[in-house]
Amino acid sequence: MASFAFEEEQIKTKVHFGVWGKIIGYALRRWYLLAILAITMLLTSFHDASFVPLLNKAAIEAIRLSQGLPFDAVVIDVQFIFGIRFTVDFWGYGLTLLIGILLRSLCIFITFFATNYLEMSIYVDIRQDGFRRVQELSFSYFDKTSAGWLIARLQSDTSKIADMISWGIIRVVWLVFDLVLTLITMFTVSWQMALILLAASPLIMIIAPYFEMVLLKLSRIARNAFSGYVAWLAESIAGAKTIKTLAIETTVQAEADEIVTDIRNKNFKRTKFQALFHPSVVFVMSLTTAIVIFFGSMFMKTDTTITVATFALYIGFVRAIFNPLQEFAELFGDIVQTQSSVEKIVSLIDTKPQIVDRPDVIAKYGTLFHERKENYEPIKGDIEFKNVNFSYLKDIEIIHDMNLKIKAGQSIAIVGETGSGKSTTVNLLCRFYEPTSGQLLIDGVDYRERSVSWLRSNIGYVQQSPFIFSGTIRKNIAYGKLDATDEEIIHAAKLVDVHDFIMSLPNGYNTELQDGGSELSVGQKQLISFARAIVRDPVIMILDEATSSIDTETEVVIQKAIKDVLKGRTSIIIAHRLSTIVDSDRILVMSNGKIIEDGTHRELITAQGTYHHLYMNQFAELKVEEQIETYETQIAGIVD
Ligand SMILES: Nc1ncnc2c1ncn2[C@@H]1O[C@H](COP(=O)(O)OP(=O)(O)O)[C@@H](O)[C@H]1O
Ligand SMILES: [Mg+2]
Incomplete structure (x- = not known):
């Protein structure tokens, strides 16, 4: 003691x-x-x-x-x-x-x-x-x-x-x-x-x-x-x-x-x-x-x-x-x-914020509190990591010499074991952290040439554990775009298939949520935070293990939602369950801060590498889960 x-x-x-x-x-x-x-x-x-x-x-x-x-x-x-x-x-x-x-x-x-x-x-x-x-x-x-x-x-x-x-x-x-x-x-x-x-x-x-x-x-x-x-x-x-x-x-x-x-x-x-x-x-x-x-x-x-x-x-x-x-x-x-x-x-x-815009960038694009949106360039959604190295702490490098090109409109999935650097990669892309060395280009321009707000206003980011603010559902969705009209909010909710659920509540969109949305299931919170990300109509959409703690049935709903929503956007999905990402344009496999495989589902399965191994393991697991589920239904039938 x-x-x-x-x-x-x-x-x-x-x-x-x-x-x-x-x-x-x-x-x-x-x-x-x-x-x-x-x-x-x-x-x-x-x-x-x-x-x-x-x-x-x-x-x-x-x-x-x-x-x-x-x-x-x-x-x-x-x-x-x-x-x-x-x-x-x-x-x-x-x-x-x-x-x-x-x-x-x-x-x-x-x-x-x-x-x-x-x-x-x-x-x-x-x-x-x-x-x-x-x-x-x-x-x-x-x-x-x-x-x-x-x-x-x-x-x-x-x-x-x-x-x-x-x-x-x-x-x-x-x-x-x-x-x-x-x-x-x-x-x-x-x-x-x-x-x-x-x-x-x-x-x-x-x-x-x-x-x-x-x-x-x-x-x-x-x-x-x-x-x-x-x-x-x-x-x-x-x-x-x-x-x-x-x-x-x-x-x-x-x-x-x-x-x-x-x-x-x-x-x-x-x-x-x-x-x-x-x-x-x-x-x-x-x-x-x-x-x-x-x-x-x-x-x-x-x-x-x-x-x-x-x-x-x-x-x-x-x-x-x-x-x-x-x-x-x-x-x-x-x-x-x-x-x-x-x-x-x-x-x-x-304390000085670690990520700050250069003075000339501020002069053109404004500050966090006074954005000059009139100078914002429209974004296409091309992404390039160019020799990117990154460490959170001095001397402990997490991302090693990453080179990656993503074309506008492509859907990318990242898989890999825990701690391999998947979240870090998207954190870098969102400029929550900046590369220790190397460059990150958006539409061919180093993202430090433009303001943090410019970038973030074009990114929709859904985290693993969604945060619900206290206030109405409408307000929670509108945090994604503060001046969103009711039509836009409803459209976003429909896109992610949560509109019917919201309408089933006595107060609909005016339902007050409290205490981090404890009255909602994780899946419902997830969908609302999806709607929040989508309402700003982002060109780049990022989902970081957004479906990992959701039951299979809800996942089917979300999967359907994701597919519709991601059309025409550059998207990066970090997935735990590989079933979610099989039809992505490209799948990246990460290990120890490096991309070790890159290709379509079919290509990677054929290559018989790490992805193949991961997929087979999960497939086996899924079988067991399914078996348990069937078994539980049978038991429930008997008890009833
Ligand atoms: N904020 C942080 N500070 C220091 N180290 C971190 C931080 N976040 C993550 N790491 C380390 O970086 C590595 C990659 O983490 P992360 O990108 O979160 O992995 P993944 O998302 O693939 O599970 C891990 O070794 C983790 O310990
Ligand atoms: Mg992670």
Whole structure:
């Protein structure tokens, strides 16, 4: 069983903050929101860091000076920053505070609204870019990437990043404004006191980030231990029967004890540290306050301008300086936690599709999303493989020096054992992959001279396992040609002999299909995907083992359909059951990435080579199948 040595190495891996540039770019697209936010946050910080503290300081001083005077006679002398100075009475003071708080509330409202808007916009933009990239990427990308991975990127990672970046920007800007305005206010009131406070604060500057970093690391260790446990648990429960057959329950139980203890210890370590965080912070803050009071009072003796109110103000400043620093440490933790999501999303968005058109080809034929169909040449359907070599992976060649000419309108069948390169050959023809060397010519022109869309719009390709989209049958067929009329759709369905079946459904062509068409048989799905391929009236038609998992009766129907449908088209059929292809114009036999036989059924049978051998084997098999079928019918008759 897998060990549970959760790699602590992983925790130390270097983080590349460069990827954030791309994400910040998404925020900068909404520069006007950022501008609004800068203003509202500046006003809010100004209110909190300067306006209220200075008004309060003035009020406290005024109260001290005006003891015994009537209420109305109190004069509050406010010394503002940047040399601004004004006097108000008590009513004026109250009114000023009221207006201030109202403005602040308005700013907060706008800030939250704009930030949420920013978050949504970033979310939508990243997701759209990611999804667009998924559309552009070539087959090879999906060989390596699971659907689950992509969905996780486009869903949870994207929302995590949008949340992080929008609120992160707000927090940074806010915190910088707060700090700067606090410093300005501090130095305006008394630069000496400001210096004393700054001299006392390095402890704070060290303690908060230190705790945050260590906590982050401990949390990661604990989390990794836990996810390792979940994987271990799943494996041991899935393998419960095997564990019993091996009689290793004691060993497994001991392993479980060990893992659980490990998790507990790691969590304990984190919790201990977390519990230490708050008291330490309060301790350091009080210590700083004490230092400010101690040196401040010494200083007060020599400087009479330092009043009690000033003193109170500076004690408040200890917190005003501390909060942003703590916030910043927290923010840093959040950034590190979002790092892996950002790296993954950026890697997706930055992935270059392997199959791309050359710039001059794009100029003429347009892009995938903006086709210039007016420049598309009509296609005849001549195909030529010229010295084509191909490897999926470096150094492992799958197709070796293939030379093959197919005339327009010919029907070709490819047979050969599993893994011989049949699908690869048609994948190359569809330009899902490009030859590693050599050329593929369509109507005598290298297909890289024309766009991918030009080629694909002329090919009808039916895969072994047809994919049914959720939606109506009509829509499913129309995916083959988005602007297909009802007549065209019905014509296609009739050609492949599925029209009667569709009409037998209560809602006919408007029948809603769900969940990959689970309410249809494989054969029916097959026929619908045939209709989808045929509705675009492709010049080249490719069927890759399209009938291999279908029962014999349905196959007869499909065979009949295929024959009608393929008339006048260049067609390539990869067949498992040789009975499907006996009357093709040419049969190619592949083995190990090479065409080893090429001829008509009659020619190949006469040659007595591989094809003859394959055919005879299947023929024998067919006999057995037929025998079983007859036998089953007889049994059924008896039981009835
Ligand atoms: N996406 C892929 N990446 C790497 N190797 C592949 C890929 N697809 C197929 N192969 C390999 O290429 C060879 C030919 O496969 P394929 O053309 O699918 O054979 P066939 O269709 O004749 O059964 C096999 O050895 C297979 O393992
Ligand atoms: Mg195949």
